[in-house]
Amino acid sequence: MPSALPQVVAIEPTNDCNLRCVMCPRAKARKPIGFMDFALFAKVIDQLVALGVGAVALHLSGEPLLHPRIVEMVAYARDAGVGHVQFATNGTLLDAGVAAGLIAAGLDSLVVSMDAASAWAYCPADAERADVEAIDDNVRRLLSLRANAGADNPKVSMHIIAMSSTADLVPAFLARWRPVVDRVSEQPLLSWAGRVGVTDSVPLRLCGYCI
Numbered sequence: 001m002p003s004a005l006p007q008v009v010a011i012e013p014t015n016d017c018n019l020r021c022v023m024c025p026r027a028k029a030r031k032p033i034g035f036m037d038f039a040l041f042a043k044v045i046d047q048l049v050a051l052g053v054g055a056v057a058l059h060l061s062g063e064p065l066l067h068p069r070i071v072e073m074v075a076y077a078r079d080a081g082v083g084h085v086q087f088a089t090n091g092t093l094l095d096a097g098v099a100a101g102l103i104a105a106g107l108d109s110l111v112v113s114m115d116a117a118s119a120w121a122y123c124p125a126d127a128e129r130a131d132v133e134a135i136d137d138n139v140r141r142l143l144s145l146r147a148n149a150g151a152d153n154p155k156v157s158m159h160i161i162a163m164s165s166t167a168d169l170v171p172a173f174l175a176r177w178r179p180v181v182d183r184v185s186e187q188p189l190l191s192w193a194g195r196v197g198v199t200d201s202v203p204l205r206l207c208g209y210c211i
């Protein structure tokens, strides 16, 4: 008989974000910005482990690295017995300290969503913070730290949105990252059931973090 348990449970450490991408559904959200209390997080993890849930994703609609205790959250979940801990990030805050912390904490996989086949600003409202070359450096440093630590994890995936205006960029993106990271993928452009007024005609201004 198939298990009624979800394969993965998403927990949102924060719905805050340091970027304002034009396609993001956060702009339409009505819930207030918040940061999950660590004690509540630990309680949820303990209950999930007791139920037998084997994987958690520490993101939903914000940037997880904004949470000041995200590394501790990863470590707590792994130590409690969660078999696979993952999250997605826009990569802007993935500095050396955070990267080393995530490796030591036992993060299993990390998705970095960016469209770095060329150096255009995909979040024009925050072009400086969304510097794709800096994100590129952050990802490569994480991989270097992982190698230096002799660790296999976190497995790193790079995502790019595939749409008509990025079609020419996708092959270069895949070619650039395929030899570097563990996985690359194209993601479809979503309108979030019509909540986000982004069409396929919007030019080169998308990051794929929420996809």
Ligand code: SF4
Pocket: 017, 018, 019, 020, 021, 023, 024, 025, 026, 061, 062, 063, 090, 123, 207, 208, 209, 210
């Ligand atoms: S798409 Fe992702 S990175 Fe961009 S504003 Fe939304 S949550 Fe932040």
